[in-house]
Structures are given as structure tokens and as C-alpha cells.
Amino acid sequence: STVLVLNGPNLGRLGSREPDVYGSANLEDLRLLLSASAPEGVTVDVRQTDDEAELIHWLYEAVDTGVAVIINPAAFTHYSYALRDAAALVTKAGLLLIEVHISNPHARETFRHTSVVSAIATGVIAGLGFDSYRLALDYVTRER
Ligand code: DQA
DSSP states (O other): OEEEEEEOTTGGGTTTSOHHHHOSOOHHHHHHHHHHHSOTTOEEEEEEOSOHHHHHHHHHHHHHHTOEEEEEOGGGGGTOHHHHHHHHHHHHTTOOEEEEESSOGGGSOGGGSOOSSGGGSSEEEESSTTHHHHHHHHHHHHHO
């Protein structure tokens, strides 16, 4: 089976973007980490886009193909009701959707303290670097 790992805007710049906040590893390192931690028979499909519409369409794809989603919505977390509504389709379909963050948004600027996604997510993991994703993957591959 497949797990979709979706990354929102500016996460394509991981590695060079604010390394003090997000670390020095890039998206390719995340891909390698997750495929190495995936159990036998699980394919991890790691994607990134800066485009809200594309992210929304990937969530439709998850609903239509019945796959679990790990999503770092990046800045969309804090204000995109369109993304939230699309993410709600996933959990309403009975599929797992875990919201993850590399940093701990609650320890940062006030505008990051709100997530419009969390209320419809299965669960949220934040502040653990790439381990946020790894722990989410561990959960979805056990609960699938
Ligand atoms: C982030 C936190 C968001 O506030 C920020 O806009 C990001 C990354 C994180 O992974 O820590 O782009 O989602």
C-alpha cells in the first residue's frame, strides 16, 4: 500500500531555508528517511508544492484511491480554509490524516499558534524535526 506525504509551500527549500528553525536536511533526505523507515510493502510517496490548488487536488486523490495522508501544510496551516475543507474529506472518508510540523509552531509567532487543519485531522505531531513525519508514518502503517 501507499502513504501520501504532502508538503506545502516553501518546504521545497528545506536545507537552505532558516536552518536554525528547520535543520539542514532537505526534502530528498526526508524521502530517504521515510522510505528507509517504511515497513515492507509500504510505499511512501513524498510530494511538495507551493500551490494550494495542487495540494487540494492531492487530497482528492487520497480520497479517491483510499490512502492515508501525512501532511505538513506549512503556512497554509494557519489560514487556508480551502485546504482544511479538502483535508476534512479525507478524514470523513474514514482515512487517516496526520498533520505534522518540523518546528513547534506554538513556540513561535502568534500567527502560527492557530491551525485551521488540526480540528479535522486524526492527530497532530509537531516540533520533533523529521521525526514528526517518521512517528506519523509509524502510526499510519500500524493503524491502516
Ligand atoms: C511548518 C510551520 C509553519 O508555521 C511554517 O509556515 C512552515 C513550516 C513546520 O513544519 O514547522 O512553513 O509547517
